[in-house]
Amino acid sequence: xxxxxxxxxxxxxxxxxxxxxxxxxxxxxxxxxxxxxxxxxxxxxxxxxxxxxxxxxxxxxxxxxxxxxxxxxxxxxxxxxxxxxxxxxxxxxxxxxxxxxxxxxxxxxxxxxxxxxxxxxxxxxxxxxxxxxxxxxxxxxxxxxxxxxxxxxxxxxxxxxxxxxxxxxxxxxxxxxxxxxxxxxxxxxxxxxxxxxxxxxxxxxxxxxxxxxxxxxxxxxx
Amino acid sequence: xxxxxxxxxxxxxxxxxxxxxxxxxxxxxxxxxxxxxxxxxxxxxxxxxxxxxxxxxxxxxxxxxxxxxxxxxxxxxxxxxxxxxxxxxxxxxxxxxxxxxxxxxxxxxxxxxxxxxxxxx
Numbered sequence: 001x002x003x004x005x006x007x008x009x010x011x012x013x014x015x016x017x018x019x020x021x022x023x024x025x026x027x028x029x030x031x032x033x034x035x036x037x038x039x040x041x042x043x044x045x046x047x048x049x050x051x052x053x054x055x056x057x058x059x060x061x062x063x064x065x066x067x068x069x070x071x072x073x074x075x076x077x078x079x080x081x082x083x084x085x086x087x088x089x090x091x092x093x094x095x096x097x098x099x100x101x102x103x104x105x106x107x108x109x110x111x112x113x114x115x116x117x118x119x120x121x122x123x124x125x126x127x128x129x130x131x132x133x134x135x136x137x138x139x140x141x142x143x144x145x146x147x148x149x150x151x152x153x154x155x156x157x158x159x160x161x162x163x164x165x166x167x168x169x170x171x172x173x174x175x176x177x178x179x180x181x182x183x184x185x186x187x188x189x190x191x192x193x194x195x196x197x198x199x200x201x202x203x204x205x206x207x208x209x210x211x212x213x214x215x216x217x218x219x220x221x222x
Numbered sequence: 223x224x225x226x227x228x229x230x231x232x233x234x235x236x237x238x239x240x241x242x243x244x245x246x247x248x249x250x251x252x253x254x255x256x257x258x259x260x261x262x263x264x265x266x267x268x269x270x271x272x273x274x275x276x277x278x279x280x281x282x283x284x285x286x287x288x289x290x291x292x293x294x295x296x297x298x299x300x301x302x303x304x305x306x307x308x309x310x311x312x313x314x315x316x317x318x319x320x321x322x323x324x325x326x327x328x329x330x331x332x333x334x335x336x337x338x339x340x341x342x343x
Contacts, residue, residue, distance in 0.1 A: 008340070013333075016234055158312075
């Protein structure tokens with residue numbers, strides 16, 4: 001990495017994300033090698049990541065495991081375990097995002113038996129900015145936006161919404177009370193990200209969840 | 223994780239000093255650190271500068287000037303196929319005004335080189 005020291009200037013030319021990207025490649029190899037499909041779920045705090053995962057846990061049962069990223073507490077992992085899936089909690093102790101090294105460490109503690117496990121869902125720290133730069137080794141990156149947050153959030157956080165594969169719009173049970181324009185949100189997301197796929201759901205009522213879970217299932221059983 | 227950093231520019235500043243320390247094989251006072259940031263990297267240059275100044279001092283690299291080469295993103299318009307450069311996510315196609323595009327580059331973030339303080343080489 002380091003060239004000869006010539007006079008006083010030392011050439012380095014190293015991507016700052018290279019260490020993260022090496023761990024991401026390791027995670028991809030480990031999980032991919034076992035045929036486990038991996039999701040990275042990113043949203044603001046309170047958009048319903050854990051509620052969506054609870055609903056997914058009821059659909060997939062023990063075929064799914066979840067890595068929970070939170071600043072503090074095991075609360076989310078306990079909710080997922082109650083819904084029927086293995087869960088590992090990463091307490092970041094203040095960090096605003098998960099990185100591939102933290103996920104690598106979590107994986108080393110989990111039961112990754114490919115006979116029973118097909119899907120690994122990683123719930124990132126609630127934040128629309130910092131997680132977007134960190135590849136965790138996922139096969140699919142999902143951005144979750146809930147309708148109370150407003151339909152203007154996509155263009156306000158382009159770094160995230162341009163990097164996702166799938167947009168899930170949650171809390172659709174509240175849509176009649178709000179001014180959220182679903183078509184506008186989808187149009188703006190596609191303008192940043194022409195290949196994005198969109199699902200509208202309510203994790204609370206279950207609306208749209210079967211279609212979304214079926215789509216995820218097709219990614220690894222198709 | 224990342225020394226308990228609380229925002230991602232602070233994590234990135236720690237990553238930068240780790241990369242510099244590994245490349246040099248030692249901790250020395252630096253005059254200048256040259257980096258490249260793409261406008262679509264999600265990194266705030268001013269926030270990074272603030273964090274790096276503190277981290278470099280704490281980590282034993284002195285008080286180097288952080289020189290940021292801010293590149294332009296390369297995009298291709300999906301409506302008229304024009305390839306163009308932009309300084310942020312919001313700049314549309316200069317040909318047709320569309321913001322429907324594919325990103326070719328603009329997320330890069332590299333430590334390019336460092337310049338040592340006199341008497342350190």
